[in-house]
Amino acid sequence: MELNTINKEVAKRTEKVTLRHFITESGTELSAIRIFYHSWGKLNSRADNVIWICHGLTADSNAAAWWPGLIGPGKTFDTNKYFIICPNTPGSCYGSSTPKELKSAADLPDKINLKITARDIANMFDLMTVQLGIKQIHILTGPSIGGFLALEWAIANTLPVKKLALVATSYYASPWNIAINETQRMAINRQNKKAGLATARAIAILSYRSAEAYNSTQQGKNETNEFYAATYQQYQGEKLVKRFSPDAYEFMIDLFNSHDVSRKNTDAHAALSKVNIPVLVIGFTHDNLFPPREQHQLAEMIPGATLQIIASDFGHDAFLTESRKVSAIIKNKLNI
Structure with a gap:
């Protein structure tokens, strides 16, 4: 969206x-x-x-x-x-x-x-x-x-x-949330920042969606013989890079991890x-x-x-x- x-x-x-x-x-x-x-x-x-x-x-x-x-x-x-x-x-x-x-x-x-x-x-x-x-x-x-x-x-x-x-x-x-967030941080910090952000977003999307959603919407391959599921991940990463910064993404991950009412x-x-x-x-x-x-x-x-x-x-x-x-x-x- x-x-x-x-x-x-x-x-x-x-x-x-x-x-x-x-x-x-x-x-x-x-x-x-x-x-x-x-x-x-x-x-x-x-x-x-x-x-x-x-x-x-x-x-x-x-x-x-x-x-x-x-x-x-x-x-x-x-x-x-x-x-x-x-x-x-x-x-x-x-x-x-x-x-x-x-x-x-x-x-x-x-x-x-x-x-x-x-x-x-x-x-x-x-x-x-x-x-x-x-x-x-x-x-x-x-x-x-x-x-x-x-x-x-x-x-x-x-x-x-x-x-x-x-x-x-x-x-x-x-701990599950923090593990996902840390995996995204690793992607950002071990690559070109923008490429890392794209990878981080692709990782995040897997936690935002479900197997049921992927299996119902991303079946098959496109006209160039690429899996729809693979190109969808690439698309999601590229789309975020156009509108968000790696520094802000890491900041928001840290903010996420800070939450604990106890x-x-x-x-x-x-x-x-x-x-x-x-x-x-x-x-x-x-x-x-x-x-x-x-x-x-x-x-x-x-x-x-x-x-x-x-x-x-x-x-x-x-x-x-x-x-x-x-x-x-x-x-x-x-x-x-």
Whole structure:
């Protein structure tokens, strides 16, 4: 699914905010952080009609393009009723501070890596709401690592959130996740950076899709006698290289790996028990990145959470390909 798809039905705005003197979890001060965002609809007089969307690993802030069917007049995220906002995660490629800019803002020696965690990003978003004058979030949501950020923010409970929708995500980066991410990092660091990024993306796609999806859509060979499955992998790698940077990709992998609600001498159950609002957890039957059992665990540890597993052969990417089903479930289960 192309991120640059123009959704002509939905009027959108693009703006940015700048945070000053941000302190990370590790104690590093960043002098300035730029956060680019898309928004739709209008903030009401009470500043509480907000739907906040956190995006996935390589997505951008134009959620109406990559999550079709959710945002617009009369849709689940109704632009006539709600102010919908999706910020681009700092360290990504789409308008927010780049990894190089973040490192410069931290004024760290070259040999010392800047550590930015999922909780740090959630804290940045929280400070962003102050600048925008937001008093309450009606629905906080995110798919994949966007779900990491939404969950970290909900646990911190720094801004009132009424409802939480977690889609194809988890309460921690599992050893399986970290192994996949490390294999991608090895590909980037042992080749030409752009060629390495293409290889990393091809590796990632295998965790985003399922055997069922490949076996149903990539059978056979093309007119030059090449396997469709092989050319598809090449295509996916080449496509990402055109729109994403290796440095940003490694940054986002590190951000992914940082997520674990059980850190800081607590356990996952204790951390998740702090989330005392209506929570909807949505998973997919063939998600290899965040398997359904993790969705069950996540829902069991959050008091009163509702779990919905959608049958789909498209694995983790089903949060994109099954967006209409996701939309209907959010609308029905969260009563919006």
